[in-house]
Amino acid sequence: MAFWLIQALNGISFGMLLFLLAAGLSLIYGLMKVLNLTHGSFYLLGGYIGVAVVRTTGSFVLATLAGAFAIAVVGVVMERFFLRRFHLQELPQALLTFGFLFIFSDLAMVIWGSDPETMPKPALFDHSVQLGGFYYPSYRLFIIAFGLAVAAFLWWLQEGTRVGAMVRASVDNEEVARALGINVSLLFSLVFALGAFLAALGGVMGGPIVGVYPGADFDVLLLGFVVVIIGGLGSLKGALFGGLAVGLLDNFGKVFFPELALFTVFAPMALILAWRPSGLFGHE
Amino acid sequence: MNTEPRQRNNAACGLAAILILGMLALPYFLSSYYLGLAIEMMIFALFAMSLDLLVGYAGMASLGHAAYFGVAAYTTGLLALRLGWNVWLALPAGVLMAALTAALFGLLALRTRGSYFLMITLALSQVAWGIAFGWRTLTGGDDGLPDVPRPALNLPLHLSWSLAGSTAFYYFVLVAITVATLLLIRIVISPFGFALRGIRESEARMLALGYNVWRYKFVAFVLAAVFAGFAGCLYVYYNRFVSPDYLHVARSAEVLLMVILGGAGTLIGPAVGAAVIVLLQNLISAYTERWLLILGIVYVFVALFAPNGLVGVFLEYRASRIKRHVKRLNS
Numbered sequence: 160m161a162f163w164l165i166q167a168l169n170g171i172s173f174g175m176l177l178f179l180l181a182a183g184l185s186l187i188y189g190l191m192k193v194l195n196l197t198h199g200s201f202y203l204l205g206g207y208i209g210v211a212v213v214r215t216t217g218s219f220v221l222a223t224l225a226g227a228f229a230i231a232v233v234g235v236v237m238e239r240f241f242l243r244r245f246h247l248q249e250l251p252q253a254l255l256t257f258g259f260l261f262i263f264s265d266l267a268m269v270i271w272g273s274d275p276e277t278m279p280k281p282a283l284f285d286h287s288v289q290l291g292g293f294y295y296p297s298y299r300l301f302i303i304a305f306g307l308a309v310a311a312f313l314w315w316l317q318e319g320t321r322v323g324a325m326v327r328a329s330v331d332n333e334e335v336a337r338a339l340g341i342n343v344s345l346l347f348s349l350v351f352a353l354g355a356f357l358a359a360l361g362g363v364m365g366g367p368i369v370g371v372y373p374g375a376d377f378d379v380l381l382l383g384f385v386v387v388i389i390g391g392l393g394s395l396k397g398a399l400f401g402g403l404a405v406g407l408l409d410n411f412g413k414v415f416f417p418e419l420a421l422f423t424v425f426a427p428m429a430l431i432l433a434w435r436p437s438g439l440f441g442h443e
Numbered sequence: 444m445n446t447e448p449r450q451r452n453n454a455a456c457g458l459a460a461i462l463i464l465g466m467l468a469l470p471y472f473l474s475s476y477y478l479g480l481a482i483e484m485m486i487f488a489l490f491a492m493s494l495d496l497l498v499g500y501a502g503m504a505s506l507g508h509a510a511y512f513g514v515a516a517y518t519t520g521l522l523a524l525r526l527g528w529n530v531w532l533a534l535p536a537g538v539l540m541a542a543l544t545a546a547l548f549g550l551l552a553l554r555t556r557g558s559y560f561l562m563i564t565l566a567l568s569q570v571a572w573g574i575a576f577g578w579r580t581l582t583g584g585d586d587g588l589p590d591v592p593r594p595a596l597n598l599p600l601h602l603s604w605s606l607a608g609s610t611a612f613y614y615f616v617l618v619a620i621t622v623a624t625l626l627l628i629r630i631v632i633s634p635f636g637f638a639l640r641g642i643r644e645s646e647a648r649m650l651a652l653g654y655n656v657w658r659y660k661f662v663a664f665v666l667a668a669v670f671a672g673f674a675g676c677l678y679v680y681y682n683r684f685v686s687p688d689y690l691h692v693a694r695s696a697e698v699l700l701m702v703i704l705g706g707a708g709t710l711i712g713p714a715v716g717a718a719v720i721v722l723l724q725n726l727i728s729a730y731t732e733r734w735l736l737i738l739g740i741v742y743v744f745v746a747l748f749a750p751n752g753l754v755g756v757f758l759e760y761r762a763s764r765i766k767r768h769v770k771r772l773n774s
Contacts, residue, residue, distance in 0.1 A: 188558065192558065193558075194558040194561060194562055241743070241747070244747070245746070248750075249504060249557055249558050249561060250498075250504050250703065250707075250750075251746040251750050252746075253504065253506065253561060253696075253699070254699070254700065254703060254742050254743075254745060254746040255742065255743055255746040255747075257696045257700075257742055258738075258739045258740065258741070258742025258743040258746065259739065259742075259743065260739070261693075261735050261736070261738055261739030261742065262736055262739035262740065262743070263739075264735065264739075265733060265735040265736035265739065266736065268735075269733070269736075377692065377693075381565075381566065381569050381692075384562050384565065384566050385566060387562075388562065388563060388566060392558070392559065392562075418577050418578060418579065419573075419574075419577055419578070421569070421570070421573030421576075421577060422570070422573060422574070422577070425566065425567075425569065425570040425573060428566060429551055429567070429570070432551045432554070432563060433550075433551055433554075436554040436555045436559070437555070437559065
């Protein structure tokens with residue numbers, strides 16, 4: 160019993176990291192129809208910056224903020240100066256974002272080398288707690304709580320605030336939203352920055368359990384894609400549900416079928432694709 | 444500029460003849476290193492042209508085209524290495540496997556379009572990559588399959604022509620690529636090819652005209668995989684090696700870059716794009732380890748400055764020259 164609970168909690172905590180990544184991917188696609196292939200880089204660079212800040216200052220909170228805000232700025236620059244020219248042109252967008260994926264990946268290699276880095280856990284969560292009959296690392300429980308808090312915040316942002324209403328209006332009909340005086344291009348930058356922020360947050364928070372290593376950008380990008388394919392692009396609910404599903408599938412797959420680990424994630428994805436091409440919560 | 448279609452055709456045929464004669468003579472001028480480079484260029488040219496059938500003609504941007512290249516390469520490599528099958532059996536088996544994979548993936552991917560199609564082709568190709576990477580007992584996992592033998596062509600009457608030498612293999616690839624390219628040209632100028640262009644421009648209109656759009660897209664998807672698979676089979680014989688890198692997303696993106704860099708919607712464009720990228724990679728890798736960085740910058744530059752590719756740049760240049768010429772005549 161304890162075994163199942165521990166593995167389930169491992170899967171859920173990893174799923175929360177995937178949710179952070181996929182929420183941004185999904186928000187960006189929902190508003191501006193950009194499939195951001197650089198999203199994995201945001202995760203990786205956030206992680207690296209976090210590690211660097213924690214090494215120099217020793218503060219986990221500072222590392223999280225520094226990583227997330229720095230990458231949000233990178234996101235705004237990318238959106239303003241590059242992606243904006245190719246509104247609704249998916250081919251140049253794909254080339255551009257894939258190019259940045261390569262550029263960032265190689266720059267990270269130049270700056271941080273090819274050895275994997277591990278982020279130390281924050282002191283507050285550097286121990287295990289007793290849950291019924293077994294001990295479990297409190298940091299993973301913290302990630303689960305944090306992920307749920309972010310989900311609640313994003314839901315409130317989208318459904319309960321003026322900015323959220325503007326975003327929803329622009330998703331529904333961009334031209335009418337512009338005509339009504341909504342500054343859609345500012346919203347584009349804001350949402351892109353928020354997406355980058357969330358991905359980098361995932362990178363820093365995931366540092367202590369997944370590690371920060373060259374190639375992580377591709378790995379998480381692909382898992383993020385599976386999440387949004389299952390959940391549906393553009394849906395927050397889909398990102399949360401898909402993140403948890405992929406986290407659990409990935410974890411149990413690695414435990415039971417180590418040789419075909421990826422298959423346990425991709426096979427259900429193919430089934431869902433055959434059944435609902437736009438994902439469980441997507442609509443198109 | 445009185446280029447009647449017939450004259451233009453003649454000019455194109457003349458150029459092609461010169462090109463082929465030049466290619467035939469290459470082994471007399473080049474060292475085996477550069478001959479290898481030429482082989483690689485030809486193989487990737489075919490790979491890029493196969494993707495162009497989807498991207499340029501049918502308007503379906505796939506980010507998972509390396510899957511078919513790699514599946515065929517693994518199939519041919521395994522059959523040649525483990526079972527000792529000769530090229531006449533192993534190569535068609537590889538191509539067939541690519542076609543079957545595409546038929547399966549197509550059933551799933553063709554239910555979507557646009558960015559979803561891009562993402563789903565990417566994810567599906569990653570399934571193939573996952574199998575190549577994870578199933579160590581069959582594929583050798585990360586280490587790949589080394590020492591795939593170069594084939595010998597066993598012709599009738601007990602004639603055997605070994606392709607182990609680089610000159611012999613070069614001619615083998617040249618013939619194979621020429622035949623494949625002629626087939627592609629035939630497909631593109633057939634009514635089927637024009638129907639694909641119609642689907643690219645307006646699916647709704649083609650539906651209204653009574654075309655079974657899904658079936659056309661499905662056939663195009665499988666055909667593109669067949670040619671990509673053929674390129675993959677040639678590549679595994681050339682490299683004598685296959686690894687999961689063959690089907691990685693990075694390769695799928697690279698071949699898409701070749702198509703766009705050269706100019707989607709023409710066959711010559713992607714071939715030129717492939718030649719440029721292969722050449723750049725070999726030249727730059729000799730001087731610096733930062734090839735990925737430079738490749739990334741090439742992606743960004745192509746998107747920003749040459750969205751219609753080199754062919755587009757050439758056509759714009761010609762159009763502006765004609766305009767200037769007309770202006771001079773008028774004044």
